[in-house]
Amino acid sequence: MDFLSNTHLSTGSVLGICAGLYITYSILSALLAALSNQSRYLRSQPWVGIKANWFAKFRSSLASITGTRDFVFEGYQNFSKNNKIFALPSFASKSWVMIPPTKIRELLAKPDHEVDLRGVLKELIASYWTGDEDIAGSGIHLDVIRHQLTRKLELFTADIHTELEQGFNEQWNATKDEWLTVTALESSMMIVSRAANRVFSGVELCRNEEYLDRTRMYSSGLFAIAGLINLMPLWLRPILAPPMVIWNRRHQTVCKKTAVPEIERRLKVIQSGDAKGAETDALTWIIENAINSRDPAELNPDKICRRLVRLNMVAIHTTSITITNVLLDLYSSPRAEDFVEGLREECSRVLAEHGGKWTKAAVNDLVRIDSTIKESMRYSSLAIVGIMREVVKEDGIDLGNGIHLPKGVRIGAPNVAIHRDPTYYPNPDEFDAFRFAKARDSLDEKGQVLEKRGQNIVTTGEDFVAFGHGRHACPGRFFASQEMKLMLAYIVMNYDVKLPGPRPRNMDIKINSVPPPKAQLMVRRRQ
Numbered sequence: 001m002d003f004l005s006n007t008h009l010s011t012g013s014v015l016g017i018c019a020g021l022y023i024t025y026s027i028l029s030a031l032l033a034a035l036s037n038q039s040r041y042l043r044s045q046p047w048v049g050i051k052a053n054w055f056a057k058f059r060s061s062l063a064s065i066t067g068t069r070d071f072v073f074e075g076y077q078n079f080s081k082n083n084k085i086f087a088l089p090s091f092a093s094k095s096w097v098m099i100p101p102t103k104i105r106e107l108l109a110k111p112d113h114e115v116d117l118r119g120v121l122k123e124l125i126a127s128y129w130t131g132d133e134d135i136a137g138s139g140i141h142l143d144v145i146r147h148q149l150t151r152k153l154e155l156f157t158a159d160i161h162t163e164l165e166q167g168f169n170e171q172w173n174a175t176k177d178e179w180l181t182v183t184a185l186e187s188s189m190m191i192v193s194r195a196a197n198r199v200f201s202g203v204e205l206c207r208n209e210e211y212l213d214r215t216r217m218y219s220s221g222l223f224a225i226a227g228l229i230n231l232m233p234l235w236l237r238p239i240l241a242p243p244m245v246i247w248n249r250r251h252q253t254v255c256k257k258t259a260v261p262e263i264e265r266r267l268k269v270i271q272s273g274d275a276k277g278a279e280t281d282a283l284t285w286i287i288e289n290a291i292n293s294r295d296p297a298e299l300n301p302d303k304i305c306r307r308l309v310r311l312n313m314v315a316i317h318t319t320s321i322t323i324t325n326v327l328l329d330l331y332s333s334p335r336a337e338d339f340v341e342g343l344r345e346e347c348s349r350v351l352a353e354h355g356g357k358w359t360k361a362a363v364n365d366l367v368r369i370d371s372t373i374k375e376s377m378r379y380s381s382l383a384i385v386g387i388m389r390e391v392v393k394e395d396g397i398d399l400g401n402g403i404h405l406p407k408g409v410r411i412g413a414p415n416v417a418i419h420r421d422p423t424y425y426p427n428p429d430e431f432d433a434f435r436f437a438k439a440r441d442s443l444d445e446k447g448q449v450l451e452k453r454g455q456n457i458v459t460t461g462e463d464f465v466a467f468g469h470g471r472h473a474c475p476g477r478f479f480a481s482q483e484m485k486l487m488l489a490y491i492v493m494n495y496d497v498k499l500p501g502p503r504p505r506n507m508d509i510k511i512n513s514v515p516p517p518k519a520q521l522m523v524r525r526r527q
């Protein structure tokens, strides 16, 4: 007994000493950080959201959990409009230095060894704790998105449409006579995930409910856990983060169980040189690129599976949230009836012109559909702060007009405020579905759609930053826009849709804004 209680005591003491050391370490690091160049620099900048009261800095960082949007609008009016930078508090993470839209081009022209995106993205998903650091933000699956997927989109239009149709039949299984209530975000996520996985890994996996469920749960779990980890002070993370991720890893294990047999089958086919035996999709391209890399580790089926899961992670939530916003914005608009009529007219006309089949060329002609989605991305920005970068150049960077940002400073752009700036968008607080279609919707003397450059959804700019901008702008946007356009076209042609009440407000959490998970739609098959 003595021995046991002694052991118990000594374990307790060791834990106590460790905790003590850790807290001392945290306080020392906080003091050192406060003395660093970066902190001195931040202290000398104009801040938003800080009121003259007790613990002002701490209270403003706490308020940033749900109040970042207001801070950004305040800073935009007071500083960005005068081409100045401002500092934005951020709870439990580095504060942001917000640059005005006029400086975005200059920032994005800087090479990656001066301003870095990857490190910021890795931190947002807390990849140090949540895992897969070896593939997060780099490598073969990203090359596949950038090159093969975007170039070969036309091969998949019909397949995506087939899966969307099946997905809607399952998720929005309404009749012509009765309204069915569906959960907007959840049902969209199911439909998007099925259609996207057809292109990522073929018919078998995209119709395997367990695989789809687990990839979705893994991503949602990871985003939620990363969000919580990022809210924790640094010293608490090593204690709480490891147990938090254990359960989520289980989803990844089940994904592997389901997908690895298919991956091994493909590996065999492709390695045997039977090019025709392998389906054309992202999985095949990942394997081909892995073979070309001449790195045997890349051919590990587990690693290939983790890449497939990562593809799901970057693609499904972003697309589902965006299409949910589109539906909530469109059908809650006082002009919904006119917009929907205009969209239906366009879809029927374009489909007839293309022989009744959805092809990439047909989707390209959906100018009003394109505009409606783009308008919603402007009006209900997913990112409150975007173009996230960190200065990694030793002696900092210059952005002209005397703006110098030292190493370690985290940079962002005021997305929400740019998208509501009347200089770029007349009546910015109105959801005008055909805002971007008006210039393109007229026909020339040969009956061709007049293409006004820069109006379509995939074109990014200093005034449209929903997909980022510059060389790191979302490489999946061509794929995402094709999927979302086919989806909206399918909805307006096949369903009547209404909201059970007013549009529910999106939920702001730090720098992101998402539709409430319980937001509902009422749907009915068209008469």
Ligand code: HEM
Pocket: 117, 118, 137, 142, 145, 311, 314, 315, 316, 318, 319, 322, 382, 383, 386, 387, 388, 465, 466, 467, 468, 469, 470, 471, 472, 473, 474, 475, 476, 477, 479, 480
């Ligand atoms: C509507 C849906 C989507 C939205 C709103 C969106 C938005 C974004 C944004 C804002 C960025 C950061 C760009 C920057 O900072 O300049 C980004 C990066 C990225 N997105 Fe998307 N995205 C969407 C869909 C997709 C899809 C479907 C894929 C894959 C098929 C994808 C893959 C990626 C990747 C790999 C990156 C990192 C790029 C890099 O590191 O250079 N995204 N996305």
